[in-house]
Amino acid sequence: MSSYEVNGLVAEHDEEGYLKDIHQWNPELAGLIAQSENINMTPDHWEVVNFLRDYYEEYQIAPAVRILVKEMTKKFGKEKGDQKALYALFPYGPAKQACKIAGLPKPTGCV
Amino acid sequence: MSETKKKFLYVNRKAPYGTIYALESLEVVLIGAAFEQHVSLAFIDDGVYQLMDGQDTAAAGMKNFSKTYKALGDYEVRKLYVERESLDERGLKVENLMPVTYEDEDDDYAEKPSLIVVDRAEMSKIIAAQDVVLSF
Numbered sequence: 001m002s003s004y005e006v007n008g009l010v011a012e013h014d015e016e017g018y019l020k021d022i023h024q025w026n027p028e029l030a031g032l033i034a035q036s037e038n039i040n041m042t043p044d045h046w047e048v049v050n051f052l053r054d055y056y057e058e059y060q061i062a063p064a065v066r067i068l069v070k071e072m073t074k075k076f077g078k079e080k081g082d083q084k085a086l087y088a089l090f091p092y093g094p095a096k097q098a099c100k101i102a103g104l105p106k107p108t109g110c111v
Numbered sequence: 112m113s114e115t116k117k118k119f120l121y122v123n124r125k126a127p128y129g130t131i132y133a134l135e136s137l138e139v140v141l142i143g144a145a146f147e148q149h150v151s152l153a154f155i156d157d158g159v160y161q162l163m164d165g166q167d168t169a170a171a172g173m174k175n176f177s178k179t180y181k182a183l184g185d186y187e188v189r190k191l192y193v194e195r196e197s198l199d200e201r202g203l204k205v206e207n208l209m210p211v212t213y214e215d216e217d218d219d220y221a222e223k224p225s226l227i228v229v230d231r232a233e234m235s236k237i238i239a240a241q242d243v244v245l246s247f
């Protein structure tokens with residue numbers, strides 16, 4: 001599989017599942033990507049995904065996990081800006097997996 | 112661990128979109144920031160164009176990565192030295208550069224400017240005081 005299909009939209013992705021064209025992203029597509037990652041999107045998941053999209057819109061990068069934790073803490077408080085809580089939502093890494101669902105490129109410096 | 116911290120300076124001398132240097136430098140800075148060193152940036156010669164306010168890359172068909180400089184504060188990169196002579200030689204003023212700030216956690220998260228304009232002699236001293244200098 002090299003593309004996602006939802007409601008007639010065909011969105012190509014790379015070998016790791018990241019969207020090739022971030023402009024094709026929409027919430028239904030996010031749901032589909034989440035499914036392929038075995039993630040059931042809850043409001044807590046959306047909070048992270050939307051935060052990442054806003055951050056990308058403002059700075060043109062996906063933040064590293066350390067920065068995500070710091071900035072989520074500032075915006076939503078300690079409970080949300082918590083590395084464990086973020087990994088509970090996105091077991092394969094919040095930056096990596098949440099970014100994929102958010103339609104963003106793989107985070108710079110993601111190791 | 113603090114005694115193992117080194118002073119890194121990334122020197123940027125090229126205009127942002129004609130070559131890949133500016134973007135590569137920025138990406139290395141962001142990756143390097145994960146290693147918690149003292150990181151600062153210098154903008155010399157055409158490198159000062161990287162900080163121009165109001166960049167529009169639509170016609171060039173390239174990603175406008177200038178907004179990413181504004182994220183450097185989040186990554187604890189708080190000193191962006193700009194050489195005064197390089198601005199002067201290009202007819203630029205500091206007002207032509209975009210505002211880049213960081214939040215000072217020791218001062219109630221006040222936003223403070225990251226851009227520091229220095230003259231050539233000061234820039235030499237800054238470079239001489241580094242442990243590692245990476246030139247792009």
